[in-house]
Amino acid sequence: xxxxxxxxxxxxxxxxxxxxxxxxxxxxxxxxxxxxxxxxxxxxxxxxxxxxxxxxxxxxxxxxxxxxxxxxxxxxxxxxxxxxxxxxxxxxxxxxxxxxxxxxxxxxxxxxxxxxxxxxxxxxxxxxxxxxxxxxxxxxxxxxxxxxxxxxxxxxxxxxxxxxxxx
Numbered sequence: 001x002x003x004x005x006x007x008x009x010x011x012x013x014x015x016x017x018x019x020x021x022x023x024x025x026x027x028x029x030x031x032x033x034x035x036x037x038x039x040x041x042x043x044x045x046x047x048x049x050x051x052x053x054x055x056x057x058x059x060x061x062x063x064x065x066x067x068x069x070x071x072x073x074x075x076x077x078x079x080x081x082x083x084x085x086x087x088x089x090x091x092x093x094x095x096x097x098x099x100x101x102x103x104x105x106x107x108x109x110x111x112x113x114x115x116x117x118x119x120x121x122x123x124x125x126x127x128x129x130x131x132x133x134x135x136x137x138x139x140x141x142x143x144x145x146x147x148x149x150x151x152x153x154x155x156x157x158x159x160x161x162x163x164x165x166x167x
Contacts, residue, residue: 030052058100058160059097061160089149091143091146091147091149091150092147092149092150092152092153093153095139095140095146095149095150095151095153095154095157096153096154096156096157096160097157098139098140098154098157099139099153099154099155099156099157099158099159099160099161100157100158100160100161101157102128102133102134102139102154102157102158103157103158103159103160103161103162104161106133106134107131107133107134107158108131108132108133111127111128111131111133112158112161112162113162114127115127115128115155115158115159115162116159116162116163121148121151121152121155124155125151125154125155128154128155128158139154
């Protein structure tokens with residue numbers, strides 16, 4: 001049995017099953033590359049909806065954290081840009097995602113622990129730069145001098161991943 005939600009902006013939502021009216025959830029369609037889908041199928045009986053919900057929550061939390069965080073002085077001492085431009089915010093958002101992916105896929109646990117326990121962002125960045133699994137070009141592309149905001153977002157993303165695995 002399916003029920004539509006009362007909110008007109010979500011009129012296309014359908015609520016079904018025994019929890020109809022209790023858990024209102026939208027249905028969305030996500031496109032993934034064929035190779036990713038193949039690996040998902042091989043992974044077995046995973047709750048991909050829950051995994052996606054958690055990833056969305058993490059990403060939204062990161063956006064909220066970055067939006068409310070105070071800006072730190074630039075690491076390189078250069079005063080180019082304030083970190084407030086839409087372009088710099090977009091780069092910081094990408095940096096958070098890259099930091100998370102680096103921590104998940106390439107960083108050694110000891111390096112992550114040292115980064116998380118660093119006394120400052122500058123010290124954390126120095127630890128990241130010295131690790132075997134880090135390539136500034138891979139993480140920041142053609143940006144030769146990532147801003148403090150980008151580094152902070154990268155460290156925040158890596159820290160978020162570390163904290164998930166430390167639970």
